[in-house]
Amino acid sequence: MHPRPSPIAASLYTLRDLNADVIILHGPHGCCFRTGRLLEGDGIRVLTTAMAENDFVFGASEKLVEVLKKAEKMFHPKLVGVVGTCASMIIGENLKNTVEDANINAIVLPVESHGGLSEGDNTEGAIAVLESAIKYEVIDSDEADRQIEMLKLATEIEKTRGMAQGKYIKPSFGDNKEKVAKIIVKAIKNNKKVAFILNAKKETSYLFSDFLNIGFSAINKDNKPKIIANLDINIGLPRIRGHVKNIISELENNGINIDHITGGLDEYPISGNNALECINNGEFDLIVVAGVPHALKIEDIDNKDITTIAVTDGPRLVEPLFDLGYDYVVAELDAHSKTLGVDHIVESDFGLMLKSAVQWEIDSE
Known part of the structure; x- marks a missing residue:
């Protein structure tokens, strides 16, 4: 009942752990704002396509291509993550095709993540990154399988023993x-x-x-x-x-x-x-x-x-x-x-x- 971490944020953190140089959020400029700013403190360049009202109707593939090309020119990245958001995924933006159209030199991982993935578990966003990383040979399948197993176990722990048990939990700072x-x-x-x-x-x-x-x-x-x-x-x-x-x-x-x-x-x-x-x-x-x-x-x-x-x-x-x-x-x-x-x-x-x-x-x- 209380707010929980977003799958989108989990995608960003997992791309960070893969040592991505640039992450592009394909969505409105305010989406995952705090997470994006925090990750810049970790040396990751976090950009956005800044989708607006017209883009929600007509799509924003051209904006994504433009940002990818700008990212290549500005930062010369080796690994880029393109992360979907609720806005771009609801209207059916095809991240994979758009990434291929941009044709930049870096390895680009398209990640179809949004706030409602599966049951909304934040770990689903991390799993989406790992599955994309396998396809683009950034990590091997054995390591990805191990990571995914840990993420699923982490979700189970939160749902049975942690803050995702389904009831409202009042924040507390505990003992002195x-x-x-x-x-x-x-x-x-x-x-x-x-x-x-x-x-x-x-x-x-x-x-x-x-x-x-x-x-x-x-x-x-x-x-x-x-x-x-x-x-x-x-x-x-x-x-x-x-x-x-x-x-x-x-x-x-x-x-x-x-x-x-x-x-x-x-x-x-x-x-x-x-x-x-x-x-x-x-x-x-x-x-x-x-x-x-x-x-x-x-x-x-x-x-x-x-x-x-x-x-x-x-x-x-x-x-x-x-x-x-x-x-x-x-x-x-x-x-x-x-x-x-x-x-x-x-x-x-x-x-x-x-x-x-x-x-x-x-x-x-």
């Missing part, structure tokens, strides 16, 4: 971050066994990795928290593997190593299962799950006395996370806008609270 940070720091200081679990996706991992990057040895050098993370450097589209490389390098430079790797950044729908196995095979008093915490089935944790903390980027995910059984939930804001265009770990609000709590414990001794 300072209070939760002090709970974690006191647990580490008092020799409780703590695990930090990163189960994040795409560039938001730069934000959620921040709490892994904190030196807790200052309060208890003999009680290092275990780090469990979906940071497999060999899995994912080119840009995604680059994020993993950057995060691991920065952590290692700060003397922090990952104890268990559960999968890749695009495998968060299943890496939560691997993290759960790590928890049940260990003896923990407290766990912190950050990124997509609802993909980890905390109801299947063997130790029912364990304290569970979720860190999410969705105010509308706070209520579902409490319903799943998390003891504490905190929400980070603007994770996408804070992490687009960066190649390093970004300070999070909760990370800052953890650092403050560590310093408070040091000063109180």
